[in-house]
Amino acid sequence: MKKALTIAGSDCTGGAGIQADLKTFSAHGIFGMSVITSVVAENTARVISYENISSNVIKQQVDAVFEDIIPDVVKIGMLSSIETMTAVKESLQKWAPTLVVLDPVMFAKNGNSLMASDAIDTLISEILPLSTLITPNISEAEKIAEMKITNVNDMKCAAKKIYQFTEVPTIIKGGYRIIKVTDILFDGNNFYEFSGENIDTKNTHGTGCTFSSAIASNLAVEKPLEDAVRDAKNYVTTAIKHAPSLGKGNGPTHHFYELYKNRIF
Ligand SMILES: Nc1ncnc2c1ncn2[C@@H]1O[C@H](COP(=O)(O)OP(=O)(O)O)[C@@H](O)[C@H]1O
Numbered sequence: 643m644k645k646a647l648t649i650a651g652s653d654c655t656g657g658a659g660i661q662a663d664l665k666t667f668s669a670h671g672i673f674g675m676s677v678i679t680s681v682v683a684e685n686t687a688r689v690i691s692y693e694n695i696s697s698n699v700i701k702q703q704v705d706a707v708f709e710d711i712i713p714d715v716v717k718i719g720m721l722s723s724i725e726t727m728t729a730v731k732e733s734l735q736k737w738a739p740t741l742v743v744l745d746p747v748m749f750a751k752n753g754n755s756l757m758a759s760d761a762i763d764t765l766i767s768e769i770l771p772l773s774t775l776i777t778p779n780i781s782e783a784e785k786i787a788e789m790k791i792t793n794v795n796d797m798k799c800a801a802k803k804i805y806q807f808t809e810v811p812t813i814i815k816g817g818y819r820i821i822k823v824t825d826i827l828f829d830g831n832n833f834y835e836f837s838g839e840n841i842d843t844k845n846t847h848g849t850g851c852t853f854s855s856a857i858a859s860n861l862a863v864e865k866p867l868e869d870a871v872r873d874a875k876n877y878v879t880t881a882i883k884h885a886p887s888l889g890k891g892n893g894p895t896h897h898f899y900e901l902y903k904n905r906i907f
Pocket residue numbers: 778779780815816817818823824825838839840841842843846848849850851853875878879882
């Protein structure tokens with residue numbers, strides 16, 4: 643069985659963060675493991691507060707995983723402070739995982755910040771270059787590439803710019819922010835466009851976490867990058883389409899629709 647590790651924050655309502663990542667790994671038949679960086683008190687409507695786990699405990703969690711069960715892929719989500727980023731950087735340098743999918747989480751969909759504003763430079767200089775794939779949404783890509791993105795051409799320009807200073811393939815998620823739900827991948831040589839059905843729904847809590855974990859799962863089973871992204875796109879589209887409509891805000895998606903669609907409850 644392939645194994646995946648997520649290094650991310652905990653969403654107590656289960657739609658995003660560590661919880662979404664573990665559900666996505668499981669839905670792909672991957673053994674999931676987790677290192678918690680931050681505990682977030684959040685729901686589908688708001689982020690109430692969060693508290694970061696100490697650097698020591700983050701590093702010890704990573705050591706505990708790697709000295710026993712070596713993951714085939716690492717997915718990174720919420721790293722909210724410079725201290726957290728430094729701890730994760732040191733752990734990655736120590737254990738040198740071959741595949742690292744980085745979702746550079748900065749804000750929750752409801753607009754609440756999940757990363758300190760003084761940490762972005764550290765993210766760019768210390769964490770981005772240690773990744774094998776970066777998966778920003780439009781606003782994250784705007785901050786990393788330092789440019790405004792309003793259309794697919796801007797997405798391409800930003801993905802190329804990020805590649806130029808990181809040498810890491812980058813996929814920019816169009817999500818609901820661009821008219822068409824198109825995601826753009828630049829792998830250093832070519833651009834790839836992934837378009838999916840645009841679902842008119844508010845149930846998109848954790849879509850970024852789910853998408854990047856699905857890509858990580860597909861890379862763990864050695865799918866080529868383009869196939870890994872295409873299959874992850876189909877997975878997240880299905881998960882959004884069949885969301886269970888929970889909560890008062892942006893509800894979570896259905897991570898297990900394909901497994902349970904024929905089951906009568
Ligand atoms: N309403 C939607 N219909 C279909 N796909 C969507 C929708 N919203 C987001 N997606 C897809 O979900 C994935 C995650 O994107 P996004 O929601 O932008 O990430 P994030 O949660 O990081 O902001 C992308 O593949 C995006 O195209």
